[in-house]
Amino acid sequence: MVTIAAIDDSSLQLTFVLFLTVVVITLFTALLTAPQRDEISEFYLGNRVMSPLRNGLAMCGDYLSAATLLGSTGLVALTGYDGLMYLGGTTVAWMMVLLLIAEPLHRTGKFTLGDTVALRLPRQQRPVRVALAVCILAIATLYLVAQLVGSVALLTQFTGVPSGTTRTLCVVVIGAFVILYASLGGMPGATVIQIIKAVMLIAGVLFTAGWVLYRFDWNPNALLERAADRSGTGLSFLEPGLRYGGTVSNKLDFLSLELAIVLGLAALPHVLMRLLAPRSSGVLRSSVLWAVGLVGAVCFGAGILGLGATALLGRDAIESTDRTGNASVLLLAHELGGSVLTALLTCLAYLTLLAVAVGLTLAAASSLAHDLYSEVIRKGRASETEELTVARLSGAVIGILGILLALVAWGANTATLAFLAFAIAASAILPTIIYTLFWRRFTAKGALLSLYGGLLCSVLLAVFSPVVSSAPASFYPEVDFAWFPLQNPGIVSIPLGFLLGWLGTVLDKGPAEDSTAHEEFEVRMLVGADD
């Protein structure tokens, strides 16, 4: 935790004004573009005739959270090489989406992932839809709490550890904005804030990275040399193992984390929902290409920012402000551009976590309203107006749930929560997506087993890991029930999720699905109903 206020008061005031201005403008635009008619397709998918660039920006905005901007740059600043590897994983994750998932899912999808699975397993779609909704709700809530807790952590950079009232106020205000955007604006509103955020994020990161390089006369080698000199660890700063080195379990932990990040992205509910938005799969392809390029550029810039923070400020200054390094970008901005740049980047960080939270809330709300309410509870007989009301209400409920959980768990580590969400996505939802799209024999029993099994396995392993007990930074440092040595469950839970899906299918002796269902699904997946 932070002991002293990192940054001066004037930039906090400036940040406040800037953030309010941006939020008010975007909220206004979001309400103007909000769905005017009671059409669920508009609420779920938004404007479907956007250009590939704008779709790509929205995807990039949905994906890059404050954890990338603050957390991973901090990781680079403190651990050098290991942090850079982490940033690489963040980018590589998009390849899986581009090459395997995006177009087949788009051709077979309608509003939610549940629709795709229902097209493939029409007879037993209801239990699968329930399981999908449960997993999506778990992922979205965890990730939403991570964003809200992140807003408190960000405030801490300015005021020191905030009082209970300040903390509550911060979480409630951000949470209220999230609910407003998601429930009133729907997907069109979320798209507005994603695009604005993505443009600001890309411009801000690349501009600051350029400034850092300018300070070193555009010579990357000088930057590396200076960063290694001032890192306090010398050359080993540019060698692997500073953070995840030493013991084998440490190294496996890192592999586990990378596995969850690389595979988890393709199964994050808000990213999946974004993939369904473009009208044709040609537009989708170009959109994902844009997203890959933009995310790559931001991650590249973030690496330069992290190295620059160490090179210009030194490890001691960063670590004395915040042990986790989350303050490094803000300190760097203060060193380079004074309180104006600091305020700009802080505002950017707030906007980033707000936008990601909106995307998540919307994805969870659409899954609850469409999969759970409309298709399971009302068995497909709900009217559009009814479903829309449920979607708006569940957006509010999820937002309030997130606020309450964030107030209880405000001391939690943002990165830990986010990584757990990635692990659940990769081990519960990804096997179902892959099997649904590419395995002919896949049955509903396999889907149920891998969804519930992957979810349970990753949560249980996290509970019995050093994240929850025994380690000094855990929730219960005094007790020790951590028999699972790794902090990230991915390396065990992801193969297990795939294995359970296979096992459930092989052992399924019930009545088989219609073989025409799979044929129709495959024709639709490859040929498509549209261009």
Add this chain to the structure above:
Amino acid sequence: MPEFPPRRDDTPTFPLPHIEQTPPARISDHPEFHSLRRAQRRFGTRATVLSVGGFLLYVLLSSFVPAVMNQPLFGRLTIGLTLGLGQFVIMGVTAWCYVRHMRTRVDPLARGLRSRQHENDNRRARSAAAPPQGAGQPLQHGTRGFRTW
């Protein structure tokens, strides 16, 4: 079982003039459909294994054989850092290959099958409409003659 309405149904519904033989009744039996599936699946799997597996291999190498990765190449740039930058290059190349492959190998096949599917649908709709009208023989004759021969 919910029937998903087709996304957009405003494509022209005229039959294609140049079809030499009667195509299989179902698109999924068509040989072109199988080659389409093979083309898409094979490339997707290979490219994913190359880019994602390559990255995971890089992480493993960095963790378990740091001695190799720490060889200096160029100033402060080690083999490990260069390979890290190389990941971005591999991603760019893979994405470019993917787009080229889809544009040249997959899209034309899919487009052809799609128009064939439309044509099949039209024929089915026409033959379904025929039986109720008992004296539809000359009418049906005329349309069939136009299409196949």
